Amino acid sequence: MKYLPIFLDFSNKLVVIFGAGSVGKRKMLYFMGKAKIRIISESIPSDFKQMANHRVEIIVATINEHNFHRFLQDAFLVIPATNDPSLNEKIAKEAQRMGKLVNLTTSAGEVLLPSLISKDNFSIAISTHGMSPGLSKLLRIKLEECIPKNFDLMVKLITELRNYIKMEISDQKEREKLLWEIMNDAHMWELLDQSYEEAERYAFKRLKNGDRKSGNFP
Numbered sequence: 001m002k003y004l005p006i007f008l009d010f011s012n013k014l015v016v017i018f019g020a021g022s023v024g025k026r027k028m029l030y031f032m033g034k035a036k037i038r039i040i041s042e043s044i045p046s047d048f049k050q051m052a053n054h055r056v057e058i059i060v061a062t063i064n065e066h067n068f069h070r071f072l073q074d075a076f077l078v079i080p081a082t083n084d085p086s087l088n089e090k091i092a093k094e095a096q097r098m099g100k101l102v103n104l105t106t107s108a109g110e111v112l113l114p115s116l117i118s119k120d121n122f123s124i125a126i127s128t129h130g131m132s133p134g135l136s137k138l139l140r141i142k143l144e145e146c147i148p149k150n151f152d153l154m155v156k157l158i159t160e161l162r163n164y165i166k167m168e169i170s171d172q173k174e175r176e177k178l179l180w181e182i183m184n185d186a187h188m189w190e191l192l193d194q195s196y197e198e199a200e201r202y203a204f205k206r207l208k209n210g211d212r213k214s215g216n217f218p
Contacts, residue, residue, distance in 0.1 A: 002129075003112060003127065003129055005114075005125055005127070007123065007125075010031065010034050010035035010076075010077075011034065011035065012036070013035050013036065013076035013077065014035070014036045014037075014038060014074050014075050014076050014077075015027075015031045015035045015036065015037050015038070015075070015076065015077045015078075015079065016037075016038045016040070016071060016072060016075040016077070016078050016079070017037065017038070017039045017040070017079045017081055018040050018041070018063055018068065018071070018078075018079065018080045018081055018082050018087075018088070018091055019040075019041055019063075019080070019081035019082040019083065020039055020041035020043065020044050020045060020048050021041075021081065021082075021083060023081040023105050024039065024041065024079075024081040025045075025047075025048065027079050027081060027103070027105070027113070028048070028051070028056070030113055032051070032056070033055075035055075035076075035077075036055050036056075036057075037055065037056045037057065038057045038059065038071065038075070039056070039057070039058050039059065040059045040061055040063055040068075040071050041059075041060065041061075041063070041082075042060070042061065042062045042063065043060075044058055044060055059071070063082060063087065064087070065087060065090050068087070068090075068091050068094070069094060072091075072094065072095055072098060072100060075095065075100050076100070076101065077100065077101045077102070077103060077111065078091065078092070078095035078100045078101070078102050078103070079102075079103045079105065080092050080095075080102070080104070080105070081105045085106065088104075088105070088106070092104060092109070096110075107130065108129060108130025108131070109130075112127055112129065112130050114126050114127040114136065115127070115133070115136040115137050115139070115140040116140070117140055117143060117144055117147070119151075119152040120152055120156075121152050121153075121155035121156050121159070122151070122152060122155045124140075124143065126139050126140050126143070148189065149193075150189060150192040150193055153192045153196055153199070154183065154188075154189070154192060156196075157192070157196070157199060157200060157203060158179060158182070158183060160200070161179060161182065161203055161204070161207060162175070162179060164204075164207070165178065165179070165207060178206075178207055181206070182203055182206060182207070185206070187202070188202065188203060
């Protein structure tokens with residue numbers, strides 16, 4: 001496998017998309033709210049214009065091999081998505097020459113955009129390495145059916161507990177053991193379905209009772 005899965009903070013990164021067709025729109029929605037976006041197209045659909053804000057810049061311009069270079073400045077990721085394959089290839093090559101990351105829309109390039117399961121406290125990225133986006137989508141749907149509805153709350157709770165026991169328990173293996181037991185406690189999951197506060201109280205009680213044996217808690 002030549003691809004390495006990695007999560008990047010795009011909040012201050014600029015994504016430049018050439019083209020405002022169905023592909024360009026899909027790419028824009030992928031990054032909406034997560035990155036700064038610049039869209040360049042000769043024709044801009046009305047629904048695109050409605051999404052324009054201080055983080056989404058829309059430029060109406062004819063794109064050709066003589067002028068696309070000026071739109072690449074400050075780009076972190078470039079997505080050539082015009083209806084001209086030859087122009088897309090030239091944009092991609094120039095962007096790469098300038099040291100920009102490039103996501104191709106017709107083949108697997110150096111950057112792939114995975115199918116995402118994205119919640120408040122966790123994300124799962126799925127990819128078939130560009131070979132079958134449809135299968136990536138199918139796998140995402142299947143996985144979403146398997147993930148407990150309260151999993152997002154469990155992530156929140158475990159993060160809270162983890163921060164707490166870091167200050168109370170010096171032994172890393174002991175911390176891992178306690179958290180693992182809580183994550184695998186069926187009653188804990190049942191409580192999360194009913195009330196986060198009840199689950200939180202139960203978890204802290206388990207932590208303190210479990211650690212009192214080692215004398216770390218007063």
